[in-house]
Amino acid sequence: MSNTRQAEAVSPWRAPLLFLILAALFLAEGSFRNALFSGSWNTALAILNMGLISAVMALGVNMQWGYAGLFNAGVVGFLALGGLAPVLVSTAPVQGAWAAGGPRVILALLVGLGTLALAAQVWKRLSGAWRVPALIAVLVAGFVLYRWLFDPAVMAIEANNSARAGNIGGLGWPVLLSWPVGALFAAVAAWGVGKVALGLRSDYLAIATLGIGEIIVAVMRNEEWLSRGVKNVSGIPRPVPYELDLQGNPDFVARAAEWGMSPAVASGIWVKLLYAGLFGAVLLALILLAELALKSPWGRMMRAIRDNETAAEAMGKDVTRRHLQIFVIGSAVIGLAGAMMVTLDGLLSPTSFNPLRYTFLIWVMVIVGGSGNNWGAALGAILIWFLWIKAEVWGPEFMRLVTGPMPDGALRSHLLGSAPHMRFIALGVVLLLMLRFAPRGLVPEK
Amino acid sequence: MDILNALVAILNFVVIPAASYGAQLALGALGVTLIYGILRFSNFAHGDTMAFGAALVILITWGLQAIGISLGPLPTALIALPFGIALTAIFILGTDRVVYRFYRSKRSAPIILVMASVGVMFIMNGLTRLIIGVDEIRFDDGARFLISVQQFRAWTGLTEGLSLRVSQALTLVVTALTCWALFRFLNRSRAGKAMRAYSDNEDLALLSGIDPERVVRLTWIIATALAVTAGTLYGLDKSFKVFNYFQILLPIFAAAIVGGLGNPLGAVAGGFIVAFSEVAVTYPWRKIATYLGFEPQGLLQLLSTEYKFAVSFVILIVVLLFRPTGLFRGKSV
Numbered sequence: 200m201s202n203t204r205q206a207e208a209v210s211p212w213r214a215p216l217l218f219l220i221l222a223a224l225f226l227a228e229g230s231f232r233n234a235l236f237s238g239s240w241n242t243a244l245a246i247l248n249m250g251l252i253s254a255v256m257a258l259g260v261n262m263q264w265g266y267a268g269l270f271n272a273g274v275v276g277f278l279a280l281g282g283l284a285p286v287l288v289s290t291a292p293v294q295g296a297w298a299a300g301g302p303r304v305i306l307a308l309l310v311g312l313g314t315l316a317l318a319a320q321v322w323k324r325l326s327g328a329w330r331v332p333a334l335i336a337v338l339v340a341g342f343v344l345y346r347w348l349f350d351p352a353v354m355a356i357e358a359n360n361s362a363r364a365g366n367i368g369g370l371g372w373p374v375l376l377s378w379p380v381g382a383l384f385a386a387v388a389a390w391g392v393g394k395v396a397l398g399l400r401s402d403y404l405a406i407a408t409l410g411i412g413e414i415i416v417a418v419m420r421n422e423e424w425l426s427r428g429v430k431n432v433s434g435i436p437r438p439v440p441y442e443l444d445l446q447g448n449p450d451f452v453a454r455a456a457e458w459g460m461s462p463a464v465a466s467g468i469w470v471k472l473l474y475a476g477l478f479g480a481v482l483l484a485l486i487l488l489a490e491l492a493l494k495s496p497w498g499r500m501m502r503a504i505r506d507n508e509t510a511a512e513a514m515g516k517d518v519t520r521r522h523l524q525i526f527v528i529g530s531a532v533i534g535l536a537g538a539m540m541v542t543l544d545g546l547l548s549p550t551s552f553n554p555l556r557y558t559f560l561i562w563v564m565v566i567v568g569g570s571g572n573n574w575g576a577a578l579g580a581i582l583i584w585f586l587w588i589k590a591e592v593w594g595p596e597f598m599r600l601v602t603g604p605m606p607d608g609a610l611r612s613h614l615l616g617s618a619p620h621m622r623f624i625a626l627g628v629v630l631l632l633m634l635r636f637a638p639r640g641l642v643p644e645k
Numbered sequence: 646m647d648i649l650n651a652l653v654a655i656l657n658f659v660v661i662p663a664a665s666y667g668a669q670l671a672l673g674a675l676g677v678t679l680i681y682g683i684l685r686f687s688n689f690a691h692g693d694t695m696a697f698g699a700a701l702v703i704l705i706t707w708g709l710q711a712i713g714i715s716l717g718p719l720p721t722a723l724i725a726l727p728f729g730i731a732l733t734a735i736f737i738l739g740t741d742r743v744v745y746r747f748y749r750s751k752r753s754a755p756i757i758l759v760m761a762s763v764g765v766m767f768i769m770n771g772l773t774r775l776i777i778g779v780d781e782i783r784f785d786d787g788a789r790f791l792i793s794v795q796q797f798r799a800w801t802g803l804t805e806g807l808s809l810r811v812s813q814a815l816t817l818v819v820t821a822l823t824c825w826a827l828f829r830f831l832n833r834s835r836a837g838k839a840m841r842a843y844s845d846n847e848d849l850a851l852l853s854g855i856d857p858e859r860v861v862r863l864t865w866i867i868a869t870a871l872a873v874t875a876g877t878l879y880g881l882d883k884s885f886k887v888f889n890y891f892q893i894l895l896p897i898f899a900a901a902i903v904g905g906l907g908n909p910l911g912a913v914a915g916g917f918i919v920a921f922s923e924v925a926v927t928y929p930w931r932k933i934a935t936y937l938g939f940e941p942q943g944l945l946q947l948l949s950t951e952y953k954f955a956v957s958f959v960i961l962i963v964v965l966l967f968r969p970t971g972l973f974r975g976k977s978v
Contacts, residue, residue: 410958628764634764
């Protein structure tokens with residue numbers, strides 16, 4: 200790996216040029232209306248917004264992979280955990296939910312955590328024949344107590360106005376406050392996984408994170424008191440005005456008329472522009488911080504560890520500890536992106552967290568963009584997201600072109616019908632080609 | 646107290662389902678562990694190899710059914726299985742040639758090979774969706790039950806019934822035969838000994854004139870055969886759905902790690918350990934407790950079935966914490 204990371208002369212114009220091409224793609228999407236592009240600024244901006252959020256996710260993955268060589272296969276879990284924050288922090292409180300069982304649920308969760316901590320202490324302090332029986336006794340007693348506290352409280356919360364709420368509800372605080380909370384949630388989970396799986400073989404972290412990702416998503420799907428499960432949480436407040444309010448505002452309608460746009464279109468564009476500004480500011484701030492960190496002695500140490508762990512360890516660096524640190528920071532960034540995504544959607548839909556879409560697609564973004572380079576990761580994220588969305592349109596078009604000479608029949612309609620699945624194949628091919636022929640990505644690390 | 650009925654219930658709801666699930670996991674974990682032992686990376690594409698192979702088997706089964714071939718009481722998929730294995734093995738050997746061999750000759754870090762296997766996973770996942778779609782497919786024809794609940798009740802006069810499906814019995818028999826053949830191959834044949842030698846010490850094996858490319862090819866073929874068999878049996882038992890094969894990756898990895906990565910015997914044991922814990926933890930024990938004379942209040946279910954993956958995860962974590970090389974001493978860290 201080390202020889203592929205050696206700095207090679209790369210034209211300084213490469214990154215700006217690629218960003219220009221990306222901008223041209225978005226301009227084309229917004230202004231031309233043909234088979235390839237939609238010609239709608241609303242669509243173009245919607246893609247851009249999700250692209251910016253994907254860029255934040257890619258930054259997080261890039262910190263873990265590009266700075267430290269850690270393979271996090273559970274991005275979707277940390278993202279979902281971050282997405283929980285806007286629900287718990289900023290949705291309106293649910294009438295009666297807290298009284299029904301809030302304190303008891305909290306107590307149950309504390310008992311659960313306390314049991315684990317106690318078990319760890321028992322294991323550490325005791326030795327000899329009593330060690331295993333004592334450990335099992337602590338775990339069993341803790342589990343029984345936990346379930347005794349937890350089950351009735353959950354039943355009570357879920358029974359409370361179950362058609363419209365049935366969850367614990369939020370605090371009603373401003374939604375922007377929930378973003379750092381989302382990062383915190385993800386960081387805590389990452390600390391737990393990292394504590395166990397880091398310092399072992401590199402693949403173990405991949406497998407352990409794959410597991411934690413699945414479990415977090417399963418929890419969100421099934422714990423209705425927390426996230427309403429398949430019933431989704433909607434109506435998450437926004438940091439920007441609502442389209443309908445803008446359309447009812449005479450000043451805004453007059454301004455839109457000046458620009459020659461209908462109020463409906465103009466309000467959509469304005470809201471999306473505000474979001475783009477917000478997300479862009481977060482992204483730029485993160486890139487700035489990450490670049491500063493990378494140029495500091497700490498960043499040099501991280502790269503030294505990545506390139507040669509044995510040598511770094513011989514220099515007295517605590518490799519496992521640094522890995523844990525960067526793993527937690529990267530996961531926190533992913534959690535932040537999750538909170539941003541749920542805020543943008545205004546909806547938490549636990550069933551939509553699919554590992555192919557939210558773990559491995561992000562990985563492709565980082566590898567394509569350039570692992571180890573923050574600008575590269577951001578570029579790769581926005582580019583791949585644009586292509587991923589457009590492939591939905593381009594795939595069937597392409598298939599129609601290819602199957603044009605074929606007679607109409609079962610095979611042709613089957614091929615046309617399954618064109619959307621071509622996205623996965625294309626993604627795999629892109630990943631393999633990049634890994635093989637340009638492992639340093641579009642914008643290589645300096 | 647009604648011990649007989651309690652035993653039958655345990656057999657019916659815990660032992661039989663866990664045994665057949667465990668056998669499927671064991672076959673999957675054997676493939677993962679062999680690839681790990683020889684090629685030294687965790688193959689993320691293994692779940693999708695199972696799905697891809699099972700999809701081919703389904704297509705061939707449909708073809709056979711269309712021309713009127715069947716196995717009587719046994720599922721037609723059994724005839725299709727060797728063809729499915731052969732086609733999948735050709736594809737997998739192709740991926741080795743195009744993808745993995747490059748990194749092997751460069752001696753890249755294992756994590757790069759893991760990344761490459763993610764790329765292969767994407768392609769195989771897309772191909773499977775392309776050829777067979779994302780819907781749930783049942784392809785078990787022939788007889789459904791070896792022992793049905795009514796028959797069992799009529800024979801024994803017990804209130805509790807017991808059923809053994811053909812797919813479950815078939816899973817156990819096929820797994821037993823496969824394991825027997827595999828271990829015989831690894832322990833007795835020249836090629837199997839070469840594989841074990843290569844797994845133990847690559848350089849020493851090279852010095853004694855073992856052709857590494859041949860060992861690698863053999864490993865891919867055996868792992869693919871195991872994966873396709875596991876995938877087909879899992880599909881016969883539970884129905885075929887592409888996404889399920891991605892999710893089964895976690896229990897399979899857990900099984901392989903519990904047994905010690907690179908240790909085939911451990912992988913089999915790990916598969917059964919994971920399956921039995923999963924079923925035991927997610928089964929509501931109320932009925933059995935009632936037979937034994939208790940009067941439980943709740944369902945006595947430790948975890949709801951949606952969290953069955955949490956069980957493999959916890960087992961994984963416990964093993965990583967206390968015995969990172971696995972119960973049967975796999976490859977060192």
